Amino acid sequence: MGSEPSIFTKIINGDIPGEFVYKDDKVVAIKDINPQAPFHVLIIPVEPIKNAYDITEENANIAGHMVLVASKIAAQENITNGFRLLINNGVDANQEVMHIHMHMLAGGNIGPMVCK
Numbered sequence: 001m002g003s004e005p006s007i008f009t010k011i012i013n014g015d016i017p018g019e020f021v022y023k024d025d026k027v028v029a030i031k032d033i034n035p036q037a038p039f040h041v042l043i044i045p046v047e048p049i050k051n052a053y054d055i056t057e058e059n060a061n062i063a064g065h066m067v068l069v070a071s072k073i074a075a076q077e078n079i080t081n082g083f084r085l086l087i088n089n090g091v092d093a094n095q096e097v098m099h100i101h102m103h104m105l106a107g108g109n110i111g112p113m114v115c116k
Contacts, residue, residue, distance in 0.1 A: 012044070047059065
């Protein structure tokens, strides 16, 4: 992934602040600083995987765990009418931080949108 840790790695390590809504040994979830919906969190693996191109047989279980965590967050936050999960993968998909992360959006009819 390069020598410089991503902003997400810095948040995970406590080097810069983040507003955590969930944390376990594999992923964290933080509130997005530029929310695109009434409820918008980022589910981020602790392991600094650059993007979906770097998912391998050895680390593929993290994707399923991220979805499981979204379900746990929905229960924790009483999100009962649905939510959207989105991964921007690569520059053409507007991935701004090169550390894979899943956007979880909810809160009313969120309609079509692109997350940055």
